[in-house]
Amino acid sequence: MSNPLAVLRVFALVLLVFAFSMLAPAAVAWVDQDEAAGAFQRGFLATLLAAGLLGWLTRRHTEELRIRDGFLLVSLVWCVMPAFAALPLLIYFPSMSFTDAYFETVSGLTTTGATVIEGLDALPYSINLWRALLVFLGGMGLIVLAVAILPLLGVGGRQLFSAESPGPIKETRLTPRMAHTAKGLWLVYLSLAASCTLAYVWAGMGWRDAIIHMFSTLGLGGFSSHDASYGHFDSPQIEFVAIVFMTLAGMNFATHFMALRHRSAAFYWADPEIRWFIGVLYASVFGVAVLLWISGAYAEFGTALRFAAFNVVSIATTTGFASTDYAQWPFFAPLWMLFLCSFVTCAGSTGGGLKMMRAIIVFRQVMREVIRTVHPNAVRTVKLAGAPLPNKIVFAVLAFSFIYMAIIVSLTLLMVFSGLDIVSGFSAVVASFNNTGPGLGQVGPATTFKSLSDFQTWVCTAAMLFGRLEIFTLLLVLTPSFWRK
Numbered sequence: 001m002s003n004p005l006a007v008l009r010v011f012a013l014v015l016l017v018f019a020f021s022m023l024a025p026a027a028v029a030w031v032d033q034d035e036a037a038g039a040f041q042r043g044f045l046a047t048l049l050a051a052g053l054l055g056w057l058t059r060r061h062t063e064e065l066r067i068r069d070g071f072l073l074v075s076l077v078w079c080v081m082p083a084f085a086a087l088p089l090l091i092y093f094p095s096m097s098f099t100d101a102y103f104e105t106v107s108g109l110t111t112t113g114a115t116v117i118e119g120l121d122a123l124p125y126s127i128n129l130w131r132a133l134l135v136f137l138g139g140m141g142l143i144v145l146a147v148a149i150l151p152l153l154g155v156g157g158r159q160l161f162s163a164e165s166p167g168p169i170k171e172t173r174l175t176p177r178m179a180h181t182a183k184g185l186w187l188v189y190l191s192l193a194a195s196c197t198l199a200y201v202w203a204g205m206g207w208r209d210a211i212i213h214m215f216s217t218l219g220l221g222g223f224s225s226h227d228a229s230y231g232h233f234d235s236p237q238i239e240f241v242a243i244v245f246m247t248l249a250g251m252n253f254a255t256h257f258m259a260l261r262h263r264s265a266a267f268y269w270a271d272p273e274i275r276w277f278i279g280v281l282y283a284s285v286f287g288v289a290v291l292l293w294i295s296g297a298y299a300e301f302g303t304a305l306r307f308a309a310f311n312v313v314s315i316a317t318t319t320g321f322a323s324t325d326y327a328q329w330p331f332f333a334p335l336w337m338l339f340l341c342s343f344v345t346c347a348g349s350t351g352g353g354l355k356m357m358r359a360i361i362v363f364r365q366v367m368r369e370v371i372r373t374v375h376p377n378a379v380r381t382v383k384l385a386g387a388p389l390p391n392k393i394v395f396a397v398l399a400f401s402f403i404y405m406a407i408i409v410s411l412t413l414l415m416v417f418s419g420l421d422i423v424s425g426f427s428a429v430v431a432s433f434n435n436t437g438p439g440l441g442q443v444g445p446a447t448t449f450k451s452l453s454d455f456q457t458w459v460c461t462a463a464m465l466f467g468r469l470e471i472f473t474l475l476l477v478l479t480p481s482f483w484r485k
Helices: 004-021 023-032 037-057 067-085 087-092 098-109 125-140 142-153 158-164 178-203 207-218 236-249 253-262 266-270 272-295 301-316 332-340 356-374 391-417 422-433 454-468 472-477
Strands: none
Touching: 004 023, 004 037, 004 067, 004 125, 023 037, 023 125, 037 067, 037 087, 037 125, 067 087, 067 098, 067 454, 067 472, 087 098, 087 125, 098 125, 098 454, 125 178, 125 207, 178 207, 178 236, 178 253, 207 236, 236 301, 253 266, 266 272, 272 301, 272 332, 272 356, 301 332, 332 422, 356 391, 391 422, 391 454, 391 472, 422 454, 454 472
């Protein structure tokens, strides 16, 4: 049985770390002397007080966390942390409901990028900075950050890392110690962040916009400081920088880590998932560009290629930026982009969806069954990178794929039952569940999720949490068997 009090003690430590993240936008608001300064100060004090009180009440429960405790802690962090992250928004926007504020911060921390806020250009810089910072923290994962810090406080990390890490294969060690692994991943993440910021400035962004959009690009979250997103800049150079870093963020950060550690790019070619990721992604870019050109959406192929490249990469990697209202393109194009966001990103990336690795395994399992149909006595294994996969991994991937589709169908039916049209309902669920952001119809790239009812907003919020926690982490905690001895 799980030890809730020990879990709450560690949660208090994570909440304490999170409270101090509010000081960055608070400092910016104080320097700018904008009206949001008080909101961040009060939010910080409330979060600090809650963390301190919870830590004091559970101070005697210093037991080592078990695997079961790790799943509970991860679920607690991703479900409760957004409520504290919403405090500055609730204080700054007195008319904003808790439903909308919680949706906004869940969207940030899960790196979805869907928003209910309009008039982003007129907001204080500190508010937009906070929204983007949530994406950045959620991208690599607050728990992975905690794994790097909490060992210093006597808290083990493997249980948290196993529960938090995305993808079907979670036990691969990059270094002998989990804390070193987490620190290594964060070093890669921060190195890419510095490079991305400088590249945006080189391309013509101001420093402030560069920082916000770097947070969203590396976290694959899609929050912008402008209502028109990248259409505000209308710059091929800026779009090119975004494409490069969205592609890098869509790859497995473990591969980045190994390539940097051994100073060899061979790790990228050796990773079959990355080869499929690049191939499917950029073949789709070319295909959509041809479709846009042939259909007359753009008179010149070069223009069609520019807009197709940015928007296809953005949606396929579950980022959610837009440089134009692609909902006005021939319907197949945005529908294909929505399909891509379901599986294109790599396991171990900051993206959402089924992940390319699972798609490869499912495809190879299907081919194995086809061959068995023709040759019933043939012995054929599912392989990845030349090595046979244990059947338990194949079966786990098949189970995940089934529940993935079942949740999309179920939540879509709920959205349609609540009065939303099928295109808006289906795309809102797919975009939320895959942590992509904009959908189609009523929640398209030119609009926000503000028009949804409270019930529909909570459905999308649940979809974002299930998607970010890869379904089973949250589903496990909700089952009665989890709480039995």
